Amino acid sequence: MRIVKSMLLGAAILACVPTVAAAQERPWHFYFGGGPTFIAGGLGDRFSTGVGPAVGFTYDFNSRVGFGFEYAFRRFHAENWLDTFGGSFTAYHDTNQLAFNIIFNITPADSRARVYAIAGPGAYYRKATITEYVGSGIICDPYWYICGTYPITDIVGARGGWDFGFNVGAGVGFKLGSSEDAEFTIESRYHFVAGPEITPPAGSGLTGGKANGYYIPLTFGFRF
Numbered sequence: 001m002r003i004v005k006s007m008l009l010g011a012a013i014l015a016c017v018p019t020v021a022a023a024q025e026r027p028w029h030f031y032f033g034g035g036p037t038f039i040a041g042g043l044g045d046r047f048s049t050g051v052g053p054a055v056g057f058t059y060d061f062n063s064r065v066g067f068g069f070e071y072a073f074r075r076f077h078a079e080n081w082l083d084t085f086g087g088s089f090t091a092y093h094d095t096n097q098l099a100f101n102i103i104f105n106i107t108p109a110d111s112r113a114r115v116y117a118i119a120g121p122g123a124y125y126r127k128a129t130i131t132e133y134v135g136s137g138i139i140c141d142p143y144w145y146i147c148g149t150y151p152i153t154d155i156v157g158a159r160g161g162w163d164f165g166f167n168v169g170a171g172v173g174f175k176l177g178s179s180e181d182a183e184f185t186i187e188s189r190y191h192f193v194a195g196p197e198i199t200p201p202a203g204s205g206l207t208g209g210k211a212n213g214y215y216i217p218l219t220f221g222f223r224f
Contacts (some may be wrong), residue, residue, distance in 0.1 A: 026181060027060040033185065033221015037074045040214040042143050047076035047093050054219055056099075063109035068101040068118065074217065087135025089144070094160075095215065096125040097191070099167055112175050114183065119168040124193045126213065127160030140206035142198040147208050165193035165213070173223055183223040191215040 034053040038044075056070035076093040083089065101120035107113065128144050133155045140147035145159035169189025176182040195211030 029058045029223050031056055031221050031223035033219045035219045037215055037217040039076060043213055046081050046143055047078045050074045050076035058103060064105055066103045068103050070099045072097040083141060085136060085138045087133060087139055089130055090132035091128060091130045094127045098123045114173040117170045121166045124163050124165050126163060127158050129158040130156050140200050140208060142209040142211040145198060145211060147198050147200045147206055148204060163193050163195050165191055167191040181224055185221050185223050187219045189217060
Protein backbone atom coordinates (compact mmCIF):
# COMPACT_ATOMS: atom_id res chain seq x y z
CA MET A 1 0.00 0.00 0.00
CA ARG A 2 2.93 2.38 0.66
CA ILE A 3 4.11 1.95 -2.95
CA VAL A 4 0.61 2.65 -4.29
CA LYS A 5 0.22 5.77 -2.11
CA SER A 6 3.63 7.12 -3.18
CA MET A 7 2.81 6.52 -6.84
CA LEU A 8 -0.55 8.29 -6.57
CA LEU A 9 1.03 11.25 -4.74
CA GLY A 10 3.71 11.60 -7.39
CA ALA A 11 1.11 11.47 -10.15
CA ALA A 12 -0.97 14.15 -8.44
CA ILE A 13 2.07 16.45 -8.22
CA LEU A 14 2.91 15.93 -11.89
CA ALA A 15 -0.70 16.53 -12.88
CA CYS A 16 -0.59 19.94 -11.20
CA VAL A 17 2.66 21.04 -12.88
CA PRO A 18 2.03 23.27 -15.93
CA THR A 19 3.49 21.96 -19.19
CA VAL A 20 4.94 23.84 -22.12
CA ALA A 21 3.17 21.68 -24.68
CA ALA A 22 -0.44 22.51 -25.40
CA ALA A 23 -3.04 20.25 -23.88
CA GLN A 24 -4.67 17.77 -26.20
CA GLU A 25 -8.08 18.78 -27.48
CA ARG A 26 -9.63 15.46 -26.43
CA PRO A 27 -8.33 14.03 -23.14
CA TRP A 28 -10.38 10.80 -23.32
CA HIS A 29 -9.00 7.89 -25.29
CA PHE A 30 -10.19 4.32 -25.83
CA TYR A 31 -8.07 1.37 -26.80
CA PHE A 32 -8.22 -2.34 -27.54
CA GLY A 33 -5.61 -4.95 -28.23
CA GLY A 34 -4.29 -8.38 -27.41
CA GLY A 35 -1.34 -10.71 -27.62
CA PRO A 36 0.57 -13.42 -25.80
CA THR A 37 0.96 -13.51 -22.02
CA PHE A 38 3.97 -15.26 -20.53
CA ILE A 39 3.85 -16.67 -17.00
CA ALA A 40 6.57 -17.39 -14.47
CA GLY A 41 6.91 -19.27 -11.20
CA GLY A 42 4.72 -22.22 -10.35
CA LEU A 43 2.03 -21.22 -12.84
CA GLY A 44 4.62 -21.25 -15.61
CA ASP A 45 5.59 -24.81 -14.66
CA ARG A 46 2.00 -26.00 -15.09
CA PHE A 47 0.50 -23.86 -17.85
CA SER A 48 1.61 -22.79 -21.31
CA THR A 49 1.80 -19.22 -22.63
CA GLY A 50 -1.66 -17.67 -22.74
CA VAL A 51 -3.48 -15.25 -24.98
CA GLY A 52 -6.42 -12.90 -24.72
CA PRO A 53 -7.88 -9.45 -25.43
CA ALA A 54 -7.61 -6.19 -23.49
CA VAL A 55 -9.85 -3.10 -23.66
CA GLY A 56 -9.86 0.14 -21.73
CA PHE A 57 -9.77 3.90 -21.66
CA THR A 58 -7.37 6.63 -20.56
CA TYR A 59 -7.84 10.20 -19.40
CA ASP A 60 -5.01 12.73 -19.84
CA PHE A 61 -4.64 15.17 -16.94
CA ASN A 62 -2.05 16.95 -19.05
CA SER A 63 0.57 15.99 -21.66
CA ARG A 64 2.70 14.25 -19.00
CA VAL A 65 0.37 12.13 -16.91
CA GLY A 66 -2.94 10.37 -17.24
CA PHE A 67 -5.17 7.75 -15.67
CA GLY A 68 -6.08 4.46 -17.30
CA PHE A 69 -8.56 1.66 -16.66
CA GLU A 70 -8.16 -1.71 -18.36
CA TYR A 71 -10.07 -4.98 -18.47
CA ALA A 72 -8.21 -8.00 -19.83
CA PHE A 73 -9.07 -11.67 -20.16
CA ARG A 74 -6.38 -14.31 -20.56
CA ARG A 75 -6.45 -18.11 -20.75
CA PHE A 76 -3.64 -20.62 -20.20
CA HIS A 77 -3.71 -24.38 -20.87
CA ALA A 78 -2.13 -27.43 -19.22
CA GLU A 79 -2.09 -30.75 -21.07
CA ASN A 80 -1.35 -33.99 -19.17
CA TRP A 81 0.71 -32.23 -16.49
CA LEU A 82 2.15 -34.66 -13.91
CA ASP A 83 2.35 -33.79 -10.21
CA THR A 84 4.61 -35.27 -7.51
CA PHE A 85 1.91 -37.83 -6.55
CA GLY A 86 1.74 -39.23 -10.08
CA GLY A 87 -1.51 -37.51 -10.96
CA SER A 88 -2.10 -36.32 -14.53
CA PHE A 89 -4.01 -33.09 -15.13
CA THR A 90 -5.58 -31.48 -18.17
CA ALA A 91 -6.81 -28.02 -17.23
CA TYR A 92 -6.96 -24.33 -18.03
CA HIS A 93 -6.36 -21.19 -16.00
CA ASP A 94 -8.32 -17.97 -16.61
CA THR A 95 -7.65 -14.43 -15.42
CA ASN A 96 -10.10 -11.54 -15.50
CA GLN A 97 -8.13 -8.39 -14.75
CA LEU A 98 -9.33 -4.96 -13.63
CA ALA A 99 -6.35 -2.56 -13.58
CA PHE A 100 -6.30 1.08 -12.43
CA ASN A 101 -3.13 2.72 -13.72
CA ILE A 102 -1.18 5.94 -13.75
CA ILE A 103 0.46 6.63 -17.13
CA PHE A 104 3.60 8.77 -17.42
CA ASN A 105 4.42 10.08 -20.90
CA ILE A 106 8.20 10.28 -21.30
CA THR A 107 8.54 11.83 -24.76
CA PRO A 108 7.30 15.33 -25.74
CA ALA A 109 3.64 15.68 -26.70
CA ASP A 110 4.49 16.48 -30.34
CA SER A 111 6.62 13.36 -30.84
CA ARG A 112 5.45 10.87 -33.48
CA ALA A 113 6.34 8.06 -31.06
CA ARG A 114 4.93 8.36 -27.53
CA VAL A 115 7.08 6.44 -25.05
CA TYR A 116 5.38 5.92 -21.70
CA ALA A 117 5.60 4.12 -18.37
CA ILE A 118 2.55 2.62 -16.69
CA ALA A 119 1.86 1.22 -13.21
CA GLY A 120 -0.97 0.69 -10.76
CA PRO A 121 -3.00 -1.67 -8.57
CA GLY A 122 -5.58 -4.14 -9.78
CA ALA A 123 -8.18 -6.74 -8.90
CA TYR A 124 -7.88 -10.16 -10.54
CA TYR A 125 -10.48 -12.91 -10.69
CA ARG A 126 -8.54 -16.10 -11.35
CA LYS A 127 -9.93 -19.58 -11.86
CA ALA A 128 -8.34 -22.99 -12.44
CA THR A 129 -10.59 -25.51 -14.21
CA ILE A 130 -9.53 -29.16 -14.14
CA THR A 131 -11.21 -30.92 -17.05
CA GLU A 132 -9.50 -34.31 -16.74
CA TYR A 133 -7.66 -36.03 -13.89
CA VAL A 134 -6.06 -39.47 -13.64
CA GLY A 135 -4.43 -40.43 -10.36
CA SER A 136 -4.76 -41.58 -6.77
CA GLY A 137 -6.93 -38.72 -5.49
CA ILE A 138 -4.09 -37.31 -3.38
CA ILE A 139 -3.44 -33.74 -4.46
CA CYS A 140 -1.96 -30.69 -2.77
CA ASP A 141 -1.23 -27.86 -5.15
CA PRO A 142 -2.01 -24.16 -4.61
CA TYR A 143 -2.33 -23.56 -8.35
CA TRP A 144 -5.25 -26.00 -8.52
CA TYR A 145 -6.70 -24.39 -5.32
CA ILE A 146 -7.03 -27.80 -3.65
CA CYS A 147 -5.14 -29.82 -1.04
CA GLY A 148 -6.08 -33.17 0.49
CA THR A 149 -7.33 -36.62 -0.43
CA TYR A 150 -10.53 -36.73 -2.49
CA PRO A 151 -12.68 -39.02 -4.58
CA ILE A 152 -11.33 -38.71 -8.11
CA THR A 153 -14.66 -37.42 -9.42
CA ASP A 154 -14.51 -34.51 -6.95
CA ILE A 155 -11.20 -33.22 -8.30
CA VAL A 156 -12.58 -32.29 -11.71
CA GLY A 157 -14.12 -28.81 -11.62
CA ALA A 158 -13.40 -25.08 -11.30
CA ARG A 159 -11.96 -23.25 -8.29
CA GLY A 160 -10.70 -19.72 -7.75
CA GLY A 161 -11.56 -16.23 -6.55
CA TRP A 162 -10.63 -12.54 -6.43
CA ASP A 163 -7.07 -11.50 -5.55
CA PHE A 164 -5.23 -8.17 -5.24
CA GLY A 165 -2.21 -7.33 -7.36
CA PHE A 166 -0.26 -4.63 -9.13
CA ASN A 167 1.39 -4.10 -12.50
CA VAL A 168 4.27 -2.05 -13.89
CA GLY A 169 5.59 -1.71 -17.41
CA ALA A 170 6.18 0.48 -20.43
CA GLY A 171 5.10 0.92 -24.01
CA VAL A 172 5.32 2.98 -27.15
CA GLY A 173 2.52 4.44 -29.27
CA PHE A 174 3.09 5.31 -32.93
CA LYS A 175 0.82 8.02 -34.33
CA LEU A 176 -1.19 6.96 -37.37
CA GLY A 177 -1.20 9.36 -40.31
CA SER A 178 -1.89 13.00 -39.46
CA SER A 179 -4.08 12.16 -36.47
CA GLU A 180 -2.98 13.39 -33.05
CA ASP A 181 -5.16 10.82 -31.27
CA ALA A 182 -4.95 7.53 -33.21
CA GLU A 183 -2.00 5.29 -32.33
CA PHE A 184 -0.70 1.79 -32.84
CA THR A 185 0.70 0.65 -29.48
CA ILE A 186 3.14 -1.99 -28.28
CA GLU A 187 3.26 -2.55 -24.55
CA SER A 188 4.60 -5.01 -22.00
CA ARG A 189 3.87 -5.17 -18.29
CA TYR A 190 4.70 -7.30 -15.29
CA HIS A 191 1.70 -8.31 -13.15
CA PHE A 192 2.07 -9.72 -9.65
CA VAL A 193 -1.04 -11.24 -8.06
CA ALA A 194 -1.06 -12.18 -4.38
CA GLY A 195 -2.90 -15.49 -4.26
CA PRO A 196 -4.52 -17.22 -1.29
CA GLU A 197 -2.74 -19.61 1.05
CA ILE A 198 -3.84 -23.20 0.33
CA THR A 199 -3.46 -25.21 3.56
CA PRO A 200 -3.51 -29.01 3.90
CA PRO A 201 -5.79 -30.86 6.32
CA ALA A 202 -4.35 -31.25 9.82
CA GLY A 203 -2.26 -34.39 10.19
CA SER A 204 -2.22 -35.16 6.47
CA GLY A 205 1.52 -34.67 6.07
CA LEU A 206 0.91 -32.66 2.90
CA THR A 207 2.53 -29.31 2.14
CA GLY A 208 0.44 -26.40 0.87
CA GLY A 209 1.52 -23.01 -0.46
CA LYS A 210 0.47 -19.67 -1.90
CA ALA A 211 -1.19 -19.34 -5.29
CA ASN A 212 0.77 -16.24 -6.30
CA GLY A 213 0.75 -15.33 -9.97
CA TYR A 214 3.38 -13.71 -12.21
CA TYR A 215 2.12 -12.61 -15.63
CA ILE A 216 3.94 -10.76 -18.42
CA PRO A 217 1.59 -9.80 -21.28
CA LEU A 218 2.90 -8.40 -24.56
CA THR A 219 0.04 -6.37 -26.01
CA PHE A 220 -0.38 -4.97 -29.52
CA GLY A 221 -3.30 -2.59 -29.93
CA PHE A 222 -4.88 0.61 -31.15
CA ARG A 223 -5.61 3.78 -29.18
CA PHE A 224 -7.95 6.44 -30.50
